[in-house]
Amino acid sequence: MDPAPYQRIVAEIRDRITSGRLRPGDRAPSTRQITREWGVAMATATKVIAELRGLGLVDTKPGAGTVVRSGERQREPELSRDRIVRAAIGIADADGLPAVSMRRIATELGAATMSLHRHVGDKDELVHLMADTVAGEAIRREPPVPWRACLETTVRLLWTVCRRHPWVAEALSMTRPRPTPNLMRYSEWVLAALRRAGLPAEELLLVHLTLFGHVRGLGLTWQSEAWARQDTGVANDEWLDDHEAEFRRIGATGRYPALDYTTAQPVSQDLDQTFEYGLRLLLDGVERRLGSP
Template structure:
């Protein structure tokens, strides 16, 4: 006799937990996600989640939902600033920066909110430490390319990868009031060093680097918006596109947007955030190359 459907769901989720695909503290699929993934009724999904709780594999976290049960509660004295920052980054990566609060982190770390304040002064300092930590994830190249353009590409692609891993970063970093974090300043130093000695004046060098960093940040702004939409609705980007495919086809077939229809229906067109980043990066560096060539001919930019 076949096992009840809810037990098959429990077995699959149990296997994911055992394999480490769902780590302690990770959210398990919600009832809505289980309904969609396994094609079952609400009662079946609810029963499966209840069985996991009964087995001690999951626990409910207020304001978060059902998560994989973690190790035994650690004493507050085991907390460190590094642990707090690491947990904050983990929460922000999954749910966005708005989900990070001292109360939420206290729940995730099984500690009191007051104990966290012994390690970080508050949300502003926490965000600054988070930014510094993620900027320092990838060490700089041991021997950077000699060509200025190749050096900039190396640094900017690394910065793009950091944004891809941490969608909240674009919203956290300020262009007008930059956070003074050592790892971020080191990145800026490497970018400036790539342009030093090319004949550009200080103002042009600084404007070029800030513009390049802001280009990466601007390209990454959509990342957190997508994360927030996916978290709030449970609908992925692909699901959303599929859901609106008919509406889009109808609009394009109306004849009101002939050029748009020609472009987006071209089978050779493949548009995503990475392709937009690469296209924009080439354009940014092509424009900068004009300034470099002009400076090396002994002319000031704008002459």
């Protein structure tokens, strides 16, 4: 009888490890890479990682994903909510939020799936804990007191979180926020700064959500670009170069003069630059609003 698909993949990756092509400490193929390279479902890829871990070939390390095991393995610490959240963050950083599941985390931690529910209720709660944890790592020091400097510092901190962890923007909600301490701290800083600036009370939340939407929207774009680059190996500038002829062909019809004029100029695809420009534009708008009757 032929081996199951996951067993064949396990055998191939094990051969890479034993032959030295993958050395101790190297990143092992992630679940996303396994689904792409072998054309299998995410559940099968997760089973592959579980089997490799069970064979003692790989370990999961926060911030590094699944790596080839090196040396003698240390005794795992006791299961806790913080350890579960950290493992989930590592999985999301490597493979995105869809790869995060109680079963996958249990596999990574060498624990029973049901034991996780003693510390975390469900995936929805877990995702919000993850977002709040990574936000807390960035939002530590009090921002400057002047309202504009405070907003510039605070909003940039949230953007930094989205860049470090591309899945965060997907985890955040404008309309259904969860009561989490660190993200509430971010909102408090923004609202307090706007209040100090003298913005009318009925506009505080509207401006706050507008700034938040600027970060989240670009964060979703950052996530999409990060996964596209990982899946294809092609950066956005290279992708545009590959499609330039098609854009020129359609533009040559003369039906898009404004677009043709704009793209004839040097155009930056840098999302950090887009973020900074948008933030400056929004805060300039707040200043003008403060100066109007």
